[in-house]
Amino acid sequence: MEFFHVKRDIPFMSYGKLTTAISLITFVLAVFFLVAKGLNFGIEFTGGTVMELRYQKAADLSQIRTRIDGLKLGETQVQSMGTTVDVMLRLPNIKDKNSAQLSNIVLEALKIDRSDVELRKVEFIGPSVGDELFTHGLTALALVCLGIIAYLAMRFEWRFAVSAVIANMHDVVIILGCFAMFQWEFNLTVLAGILAVLGYSVNESVVVFDRIRENFRKPNLRGKTVPEVIDNAITATLSRTMITHGSTELMVLSMLLFGGAALHGFAMALTIGIVFGIYSSVLVASPLLLMFGVTRDNMVKPVKIKEEAVV
Amino acid sequence: MNRYPLWKYFLIIASLLIAMVYTIPNFFGESPALQISSGRATVKVLPDMVDRADTIAKAAGLTPVDSFFENGSVKVRFKDTDSQLKAKDAIQAALGDDYIVALNLISDTPVWLTRLHAKPMVLGLDLRGGVHFLFEVDMKAAVDKALEKTAGDIRRELKDKKIRYGKVSRERDRVEVQLRDAETLAAANKAISKILVNLKVQTVAENGNYKLVVTYPDAAILQLKNDAVTQNITTLHNRINELGVSEPVIQQQGEGRIVVQLPGVQDTAKAKDILGRTATLEVRMVEDDQAKLTEAINGNVPVGYELMSERRSDGRNTPILLRKEVELTGENINDATAGFDDKNEPAVHLGLDSTGAAIFKTLTRDNVGKRVAMILVEKGKGEVVTAPVVRGEIGGGRVQISGSMGVAEANDTALLLRAGSLAAPMNIIEERTIGPSLGKENISKGFNSTLYGFLAVALFMMIYYRVFGVVSAVALAANLVFLIALLSLLGVTLTLPGIAAIALTLGMAIDSNVLINERVREEIREGASPQMAIKNGYDHAFATILDSNITTLIAGLALLIFGSGAVRGFAWVHCLGILTSMYSAVFVSRAMINLIYGNRRVNTLSV
Numbered sequence: 019m020e021f022f023h024v025k026r027d028i029p030f031m032s033y034g035k036l037t038t039a040i041s042l043i044t045f046v047l048a049v050f051f052l053v054a055k056g057l058n059f060g061i062e063f064t065g066g067t068v069m070e071l072r073y074q075k076a077a078d079l080s081q082i083r084t085r086i087d088g089l090k091l092g093e094t095q096v097q098s099m100g101t102t103v104d105v106m107l108r109l110p111n112i113k114d115k116n117s118a119q120l121s122n123i124v125l126e127a128l129k130i131d132r133s134d135v136e137l138r139k140v141e142f143i144g145p146s147v148g149d150e151l152f153t154h155g156l157t158a159l160a161l162v163c164l165g166i167i168a169y170l171a172m173r174f175e176w177r178f179a180v181s182a183v184i185a186n187m188h189d190v191v192i193i194l195g196c197f198a199m200f201q202w203e204f205n206l207t208v209l210a211g212i213l214a215v216l217g218y219s220v221n222e223s224v225v226v227f228d229r230i231r232e233n234f235r236k237p238n239l240r241g242k243t244v245p246e247v248i249d250n251a252i253t254a255t256l257s258r259t260m261i262t263h264g265s266t267e268l269m270v271l272s273m274l275l276f277g278g279a280a281l282h283g284f285a286m287a288l289t290i291g292i293v294f295g296i297y298s299s300v301l302v303a304s305p306l307l308l309m310f311g312v313t314r315d316n317m318v319k320p321v322k323i324k325e326e327a328v329v
Numbered sequence: 330m331n332r333y334p335l336w337k338y339f340l341i342i343a344s345l346l347i348a349m350v351y352t353i354p355n356f357f358g359e360s361p362a363l364q365i366s367s368g369r370a371t372v373k374v375l376p377d378m379v380d381r382a383d384t385i386a387k388a389a390g391l392t393p394v395d396s397f398f399e400n401g402s403v404k405v406r407f408k409d410t411d412s413q414l415k416a417k418d419a420i421q422a423a424l425g426d427d428y429i430v431a432l433n434l435i436s437d438t439p440v441w442l443t444r445l446h447a448k449p450m451v452l453g454l455d456l457r458g459g460v461h462f463l464f465e466v467d468m469k470a471a472v473d474k475a476l477e478k479t480a481g482d483i484r485r486e487l488k489d490k491k492i493r494y495g496k497v498s499r500e501r502d503r504v505e506v507q508l509r510d511a512e513t514l515a516a517a518n519k520a521i522s523k524i525l526v527n528l529k530v531q532t533v534a535e536n537g538n539y540k541l542v543v544t545y546p547d548a549a550i551l552q553l554k555n556d557a558v559t560q561n562i563t564t565l566h567n568r569i570n571e572l573g574v575s576e577p578v579i580q581q582q583g584e585g586r587i588v589v590q591l592p593g594v595q596d597t598a599k600a601k602d603i604l605g606r607t608a609t610l611e612v613r614m615v616e617d618d619q620a621k622l623t624e625a626i627n628g629n630v631p632v633g634y635e636l637m638s639e640r641r642s643d644g645r646n647t648p649i650l651l652r653k654e655v656e657l658t659g660e661n662i663n664d665a666t667a668g669f670d671d672k673n674e675p676a677v678h679l680g681l682d683s684t685g686a687a688i689f690k691t692l693t694r695d696n697v698g699k700r701v702a703m704i705l706v707e708k709g710k711g712e713v714v715t716a717p718v719v720r721g722e723i724g725g726g727r728v729q730i731s732g733s734m735g736v737a738e739a740n741d742t743a744l745l746l747r748a749g750s751l752a753a754p755m756n757i758i759e760e761r762t763i764g765p766s767l768g769k770e771n772i773s774k775g776f777n778s779t780l781y782g783f784l785a786v787a788l789f790m791m792i793y794y795r796v797f798g799v800v801s802a803v804a805l806a807a808n809l810v811f812l813i814a815l816l817s818l819l820g821v822t823l824t825l826p827g828i829a830a831i832a833l834t835l836g837m838a839i840d841s842n843v844l845i846n847e848r849v850r851e852e853i854r855e856g857a858s859p860q861m862a863i864k865n866g867y868d869h870a871f872a873t874i875l876d877s878n879i880t881t882l883i884a885g886l887a888l889l890i891f892g893s894g895a896v897r898g899f900a901w902v903h904c905l906g907i908l909t910s911m912y913s914a915v916f917v918s919r920a921m922i923n924l925i926y927g928n929r930r931v932n933t934l935s936v
Binding site: 138213 | 455465757763770775778782786790793826837839840843844847873876878882883884886888892899
């Protein structure tokens with residue numbers, strides 16, 4: 019069985035203008051939502067107390083809201099967590115009350131109306147932790163980029179390294195844009211998911227780059243122009259690209275569907291990341307490569323690279 | 330062609346078998362158990378406790394499934410939670426307060442596997458339920474306190490050596506001692522330098538102003554901070570022991586943070602209460618000058634003094650004026666027990682260590698007729714528990730605190746003091762409570778999503794690539810086994826993000842197989858013979874696999890280094906998964922293909 023057996027090379031590079039335009043528009047949109055709406059930061063970043071409750075029968079959110087508002091705890095949020103019985107409360111940090119006291123007060127108040135409420139989870143994060151997480155997250159991001167640039171520059175050439183990283187950042191910004199647009203909660207697992215996408219998406223670019231490098235060295239492609247060589251590389255790896263992404267997406271979708279609330283954000287970040295990962299590795303990284311003016315001479319060096327052979 | 334030497338096959342089979350052995354314990358499940366450990370530093374749990382516990386349980390009509398001694402504690406397994414709970418009451422009652430009997434879950438792994446150190450993965454709190462705290466040690470308070478103590482030491486030493494001194498004042502980061510002339514300055518310098526060896530003692534003599542300046546060098550400050558964290562960890566250990574939690578996690582995180590995880594704790598309120606109590610004991614002198622007290626009550630507290638309230642037996646609080654210098658702290662307390670004083674009122678008996686005993690002896694000798702206050706400081710707020718009049722010198726290091734307290738309060742105070750005081754106050758900056766039912770749900774959801782994903786991918790591979798697809802699916806399964814074995818062997822704690830990482834790693838691991846299979850197809854398309862196609866397919870794919878996996882690994886390592894908590898758990902599994910997937914995709918699948926096609930005439934490949 020073969021889904022993607024393409025006989026003639028698809029002229030991806032001639033769509034360059036179109037794909038760049040699409041990328042730019044989505045990118046600008048993502049940045050717009052990030053600036054206009056901002057991320058809906060989870061409790062790890064903002065501090066505060068989150069309580070997860072489960073009722074035995076469907077919960078009455080408005081009743082809970084009235085009850086909580088009566089406690090005068092400041093700005094609180096009551097929302098359902100996907101099902102009718104699961105409820106999430108978000109409370110701000112309150113001076114001279116720790117979360118133990120806070121959660122007890124809230125639980126007792128809620129028990130007045132309904133005794134079938136069960137406390138499933140309480141999370142309290144002090145205000146000082148968030149900033150730190152933020153700087154650590156940014157440092158990790160920067161470090162990943164630097165590491166990837168260094169490795170690719172060493173194995174390939176600087177043009178490849180820079181193209182891959184730009185294509186990657188494009189994915190990351192778009193995921194962030196989606197989270198901002200839909201106001202999904204941005205928490206630590208989402209951050210982990212986004213950083214995983216970075217690794218994943220560069221993986222994609224590398225496979226295509228690898229083929230481009232190989233093509234430059236192939237004698238039967240000597241007469242072709244650089245865009246043609248790139249087109250050939252993308253077409254040749256297309257089947258593999260689609261299938262790999264497909265199977266990873268299968269796994270991630272399974273997580274999104276069956277993983278429950280705890281894995282939801284993570285799976286969501288990856289689901290979006292994988293879709294854009296395919297796009298960017300093929301249609302962002304390679305045109306960038308052209309734009310930076312990659313030529314055959316960049317890759318074909320007099321020294322023949324030793325083949326790693328498996329006996 | 331396409332033949333591995335025999336030893337290579339053996340090596341791969343051996344690695345698979347070893348991985349299986351270390352994976353198996355994860356499938357045995359857990360049974361309810363009791364953990365008996367020592368409740369006091371002086372009491373040791375010995376292997377003979379196994380028989381004792383068995384006898385007690387049998388006397389109560391309960392039969393333990395298994396009982397054994399491990400790492401200084403005895404574990405007894407029962408067949409259900411009902412007999413576990415009954416046995417807990419029976420054993421705790423029979424052994425008394427010297428021992429802690431905690432509820433626990435023990436893996437049902439057979440003994441022969443345990444002997445090979447094959448243990449199941451440790452489950453994180455999000456998968457088993459429990460409480461998680463992140464404490465931050467108040468370093469400024471630790472330094473302040475050390476400076477106060479140094480000031481006290483200086484005063485005592487100068488008094489002992491009969492050197493006349495003026496004001497001893499604690500500035501922001503140093504202690505200054507005013508002296509009368511050059512002669513006393515030299516004498517004081519000599520005396521103080523001798524007792525404060527780690528500190529920097531400087532003399533200043535200008536314009537007829539003689540003073541001694543004592544500062545903490547950077548090394549001493551660092552030492553101080555480290556000691557504060559270490560002592561707080563010890564203290565938390567003691568307090569948690571009192572709670573009777575099995576397998577708690579108490580670790581330093583970063584410079585001044587401490588993580589405490591109490592798995593399976595149900596009574597979170599009590600845990601928070603005992604852990605959250607940042608109580609320290611301080612002994613300070615009382616100023617009984619009525620004029621100064623009145624002035625202080627009117628809002629004008631004299632320099633070097635502090636106004637506090639004293640608890641009276643009628644429940645009212647009365648103001649009391651104290652000197653700021655701390656003469657003695659809880660650090661010097663060896664043990665504390667609740668009891669009764671000679672008037673048969675509830676009291677706490679303290680035993681001091683040698684330094685504490687010496688300080689207390691001097692203190693009581695020099696202050697006969699004056700009052701000394703015992704202050705319990707909780708969350709930065711002090712309360713005078715008792716302030717008795719010193720009737721004479723108290724040597725030997727036995728001190729009694731009595732005052733206005735009930736039996737329960739005396740017990741509580743003793744518990745807090747016995748558990749040790751904190752070197753510096755701590756704040757809870759992060760707290761999580763995960764209900765046990767949520768934990769179970771998280772496991773099953775995480776497990777199921779991985780399983781369904783795996784089945785979908787394996788099925789697709791088998792249909793799409795036929796024989797090569799079957800090989801890929803087997804390699805993927807081998808990868809899962811390697812990964813779980815490695816995680817179990819390294820004792821990595823499995824958390825929900827960890828499960829997510831396993832799922833993602835499996836999704837990504839198939840990439841290597843797809844690369845290989847597509848390459849083989851391509852080779853055939855270009856007219857290579859089947860054997861050549863296999864060889865070239867694997868060889869060409871290898872360079873790509875290496876490049877793409879190393880870049881992913883770079884991302885994973887950065888996560889590992891800079892992530893914390895959830896991110897780190899994810900990164901660990903992710904990085905290990907990349908390594909195992911490279912091994913299984915390249916070597917395990919090649920070995921299988923070689924076995925199927927290698928070394929014989931093949932006309933077509935099923936790919």
